[in-house]
Every structure is written in structure tokens, then in C-alpha cells.
Amino acid sequence: MVTILQLETATQVCSAALSVNGETIALKELAAQNIHAGSLTLFIQAVMEKAGLSFADLDAIAVSKGPGSYTGLRIGVSTAKGLCFALDKPLIGVDTLKMMTKGYLLTDENYTGLVCPMIDARRMEVFTGLYDSRLAEVLAVEAKIIDETSYQEQLSDQLITFIGDGAMKCSETILSPNARFSDLNFNSATHMSQLAFEAFKTNDFEDVAYFEPYYLKDFVITQAKKKV
Structure with a gap:
């Protein structure tokens, strides 16, 4: 039995899911601006509690790797890498x-x-x-x-x-x-379940130390027009 925690933060949707053998067993998500930093770890805890699992029960962490929002991707990938380091679990990157x-x-x-x-x-x-x-x-x-x-x-x-x-x-x-x-939301961690499971079966893992999101474009900081 392969249990994977899955994180999606590439857009305004903040989403966490748990899957077992490619089937989603728990999901928590919300679409809103600027919520990833404050909500992602809470969503992770929520799906773990809903499934009745501990972090030790996980076999891998999967994360949406981009392209997408620079800030959202940084938060998702940083969280995934932190969990992988702490739990000594492999990291799976899923093309958004x-x-x-x-x-x-x-x-x-x-x-x-x-x-x-x-x-x-x-x-x-x-x-x-x-x-x-x-x-x-x-x-x-x-x-x-x-x-x-x-x-x-x-x-x-x-x-x-x-x-x-x-x-x-x-x-x-x-x-x-x-x-x-279609105006339906497809930026959901539940849609990673089969892809992450297939990657796990073939040992298609990322290097946790060096893995970076796929930004596609360089991050550009715009200057405010008004001077304070």
C-alpha cells in the first residue's frame, strides 16, 4: 500500500490531498488570494486527521512543480521539501x-x-x-x-x-x-493521485536538495508608481 501526501499551490487554489495506491482518500482545498502561506500546513494537518494517519505512514510527498504562480510554487515546494527532509521520504514532482x-x-x-x-x-x-x-x-x-x-x-x-x-x-x-x-477547477491535489502513484512505482523521484519549481518565466518585481 502506497500512501502519498499531495500538494497543489500553483494558482490561487491551495490544495492538499492524500492518496492510497492512486486513489484519493482525503482532500482539503480552497480558492482564494494569498492564502497559501497561512493555510497549506493547516490543510495538510486536516487531511492527515481525516484519514486517521500519521506522517510516519507516508511513503512519499508529491508537489505540483509548475508552471504557475511564483509565490505559490515557492510555498508548495518549500513545504514539500521540508517534509521530505524531516520525514526522510522521497519527493515526487508533478507537472502542473x-x-x-x-x-x-x-x-x-x-x-x-x-x-x-x-x-x-x-x-x-x-x-x-x-x-x-x-x-x-x-x-x-x-x-x-x-x-x-x-x-x-x-x-x-x-x-x-x-x-x-x-x-x-x-x-x-x-x-x-x-x-x-470549461470554468471548472482542475488545479486540485486530487488530480495528482494517479500520476504520483505511477511515478512512485517507477522510482521517478526528485533530488530533494536541488529540486526547484518550474517557473517558466523569470520573476519580475514591479515598482510602485506612488512614492510614499
């Missing part, structure tokens, strides 16, 4: 966009189109990739500015479902009868 795609595919097992997860990166930019129904990468992960020409080649003969907190803002720009958009 692939996790979102997996979450969507779990809602429709007969879906044969493409899935385009999008994480809002402000204005008309998103962190995105494109996957088929078997989770194979069709287009590589990138920071992409969306305009009227985006995905038109793929949409000419294939259905694409756009998901994530960056998808809905693109619904008036990406126009095609083959484009559909």
Missing part, C-alpha cells in the same frame, strides 16, 4: 499542466479530443501546453500570448477543450466551432 489535463480527462473517460490547460499569466498571456487524451504532449509547454490565430491549425480538424483559470478570458479571442471552454 499535465495534472490539470488528467483532472479534465477523469471527468470524461470517452473524450477523444485535445486538452489545453491554461494558467493565467496576466493580460492575454497564459502558461499552457496541449495534450491528447492519453496525456501525450502535442504542443510543448510555453508562456503564450493569445490572439485570434492561436490554435487555429489544430482547431481546423480537432476538438480542443480549454481549461484552467486562464481559459475563460480567451473564449472571446479563440473562435472556432471546435473550441470549448
Whole structure:
């Protein structure tokens, strides 16, 4: 029996879950701004108590590794690494966009189109990739500015479902009868369960000392316009 604690903090969603052999047994999450630092450890404790498990019962820690929010990813990965060091457990890094795609595919097992997860990166930019129904990468992960020409080649003969907190803002720009958009939340630690379990079975672990989130873009500090 493989028990994994899973953390997702790449967007405004703060999420913790426990899985056993790839099936979620406990979940605690909330979508709100700037809550990760104060809520993540509380959510972890909540799922451990709900499942009636101790930290010694864990076999690994899995964390959403990005792309996504710089601050959110730092908090999630730092927490995961701290637990791994303290408990001497392996660390599993789960691609955030692939996790979102997996979450969507779990809602429709007969879906044969493409899935385009999008994480809002402000204005008309998103962190995105494109996957088929078997989770194979069709287009590589990138920071992409969306305009009227985006995905038109793929949409000419294939259905694409756009998901994530960056998808809905693109619904008036990406126009095609083959484009559909979902406003449901797929940034949930529960969607890591099968991916993390598969990684555990193949010993696909991260180096705890050197692992860093996949930011995709450099963090830029903007200066305040008003001088105090």
C-alpha cells in the first residue's frame, strides 16, 4: 500500500490531498488570494486527521512543480521539501499542466479530443501546453500570448477543450466551432493521485536538495508608481 501526501499551490487554489495506491482518500482545498502561506500546513494537518494517519505512514510527498504562480510554487515546494527532509521520504514532482489535463480527462473517460490547460499569466498571456487524451504532449509547454490565430491549425480538424483559470478570458479571442471552454477547477491535489502513484512505482523521484519549481518565466518585481 502506497500512501502519498499531495500538494497543489500553483494558482490561487491551495490544495492538499492524500492518496492510497492512486486513489484519493482525503482532500482539503480552497480558492482564494494569498492564502497559501497561512493555510497549506493547516490543510495538510486536516487531511492527515481525516484519514486517521500519521506522517510516519507516508511513503512519499508529491508537489505540483509548475508552471504557475511564483509565490505559490515557492510555498508548495518549500513545504514539500521540508517534509521530505524531516520525514526522510522521497519527493515526487508533478507537472502542473499535465495534472490539470488528467483532472479534465477523469471527468470524461470517452473524450477523444485535445486538452489545453491554461494558467493565467496576466493580460492575454497564459502558461499552457496541449495534450491528447492519453496525456501525450502535442504542443510543448510555453508562456503564450493569445490572439485570434492561436490554435487555429489544430482547431481546423480537432476538438480542443480549454481549461484552467486562464481559459475563460480567451473564449472571446479563440473562435472556432471546435473550441470549448470549461470554468471548472482542475488545479486540485486530487488530480495528482494517479500520476504520483505511477511515478512512485517507477522510482521517478526528485533530488530533494536541488529540486526547484518550474517557473517558466523569470520573476519580475514591479515598482510602485506612488512614492510614499
